[in-house]
Amino acid sequence: MKILVAIKQVIDHHVAIQVKLDNTGVETNNVKMSINPFDEIALEAAIRLQESGIASEVIVVSIGEKPIQTTLRSALAMGADRALLIQTDVETQPLAVAKLLQAVVAQENPQLVLLGKQAIDDDSHQTGQMLAALLNWGQGTNASQIILKDDEVQVTREIDTGLEIISLSLPAVITTDLRLNNPRYIKLPNIMKAKKKPLTILAAEELDVDITPRLQTCKVELPLRRKTGIKVENINELITKLQTEAKVI
């Protein structure tokens, strides 16, 4: 069984985000970039399925400009077999990403597509669902457990009220949540081996998909600083302040 894992390169989650002075976006120049943590979990899940003999091949795909190859190489070092970069300098939004992935699925014929439930930069949380809809496949989102049996996959979903267990028939799209696994450290010899693994670059135009952005970013701003709290001496003062200042009771 082939698994396709879609990964996105984002600003590393340890880096404090700086908004550009002209409010057109966030600063990415010389900022450390990494694989989106949710996608890393998806990749780890795929590699484990391969290690347990269920999957035969793990293909990683990413969309964007050439420097993303670094992140794809890391994915190969983690354990993916080959990588695909859909090259474009257009800002790709969830629908465009889903359409591009649909085209990749048509070429590669995977039985399972794994991707993070959301990317930590735009937090859209849409691509997996859109892709499943476009492919007309079943979807299991926010997965914290994946069990494959023959032509079926059982997905434990993290939902507001607890855990929901669903069963899907393959092929399917699964988006991964934080508790699914703990991604491995990359070993140094594997980085070396990854340099020899195939990485194909494909121009987005070749997939003949309309990726024109549908959303326009008007302005990017830092959230307002939260006012610092105060300590009150006693419960009476608290009640008075809640009544007169906060006016909530």
Next chain:
Amino acid sequence: MTEEAMTFDVVIVGAGIAGLSAAIKLKQLSSDISVCVIEKGSEVGAHILSGAIFEPRPLNELIPNWEQLNAPLHTLVRQEQVLLLTKNQSWNIPSWLLPPQLDNQGNYIISLGNLCRWLAEQAENLGVEIYPGFAATKVLFNEDGSVKGILTGDMGLDKNSQPKLDHELGLALYAKYTLFAEGCRGLLSEQLIQHFKLCQASEPPSYALGIKELWEVDPTQHQAGRVIHTFGWPLDGTTHGGAFIYHLEKNQVALGLIVGLDYKNPYLHPFKELQRFKMHPAIRTILEGGRRISYGARTLNRGGLQSIPELVFPGGVLLGCAAGFLNIAKLKGCHTAMKSGMLAAEAIIESLHPPFNNKLINYHHKIQTSWLYDELYQVRNSRPAYARWGILGKIVYEKILRGKEPFTLRHNKADHQYLKTKTHYKPIVYPKPDNKISFDLLSSVALSNTYHEEDQPVHLQLRDPTIPILINLVKYDAPEQRYCPAGVYEIVEENMIKNTTKNTNLRLQINAANCLHCKACEIKDPHQNITWTSPEGGGGPNYPNM
């Protein structure tokens, strides 16, 4: 348990300017030599911090067409000023009074981190293998006592050094020659200096702590290429140091304070000195309306020529700031670090031919016959003269004698021995941060993007756990609370209830996750009680554009 191993011709520890220059030179001279660079930062440049004004001389030698290859040298120094500050005043020192070393014509204001990122690209294009995110934690030896290589640290150990589920063993990297380019006060470099007794003939090393901020300023305050150096206030007359303000491209201004770690007053707080420096009327006008985008700190060597240890030992050499090639009169070390790496590479290529000699004697010789040595020889007495006779001594030696004096002054003591007990001083009252120009420590550390996995062994170790309270607190009011620019060390109260009586105990809390890997604690602790070991690879600051 035996570790996995990989073998190369040359292994380089540290992807800074010295290590990367050595790697590039090696591949330029011999394309079939295998070169591996390992780096503890999460990416090349993540742990690099410097002012920096860069003298392009060695880059012209190493990569003459750097301009075509888009090296990040964008801002030529155009305007230079040296200011003497008092609390509210500033005086411009006329250029005829200044030592020739401070002339920066033809030099560039750069981000050293970005230059290293670019050098790493050049090196990789030549076939150098660079592995960021892996820390070298141990030197490995051959049976004959020569250096065999290094061991990278285990990944995935918990607080008690027990393997977690995702544990990965470290990897041994063997080489014919291992180059140690770890920067100032390198972990393995210091172990080697001890092991091979490399500092027997040299003076005690001397260090300073540099704390730097990067700002984006109001365009009306920005003049690309403007350089200001200051001395005097806020440091008192007995504390060595000064500040810098460099205007880079894109409305960016790099500024920082350098404080000699031989300071005496245990109440001195280098971070807060920098914060109040920015409030000076001559400085704050530049920053008003701007915003701070990054923060970091690193120690630097200022011992000069007489403090440089022996550079060569069987199986390897020391490069760059791990040896201490900084030129303190020029206030620059990038160009000398780079040159030392290039010379080591040349020495290796010559020595690889049979008969193979594992001791790179010719490196020593090459250093001594290069401009690098001449430069350092000329200013060798600058720092000790400053220590003895103040700024006047420094000017006499740099401007009049210019290294022609037939003697070399000594440093006498190591930095930590200069700290006096608190009874000699009153606590310094520093102004509160205004959160526009000056800030508190923790919001600053956040801008360094430093990160360490929480569940791992504490990488800052105390030889004797009782010293912080019984000696450091009592005699020096716990100076580690102040000299650490990352707030790693904190004296906290602990309430213990024993048999219904409440006891308040003081203890030193080590917030190792805040660490910026600057090494100030190892240098300044009055009883040399703190050992910096390497945390899990990839941990530490993530500096952009520093």
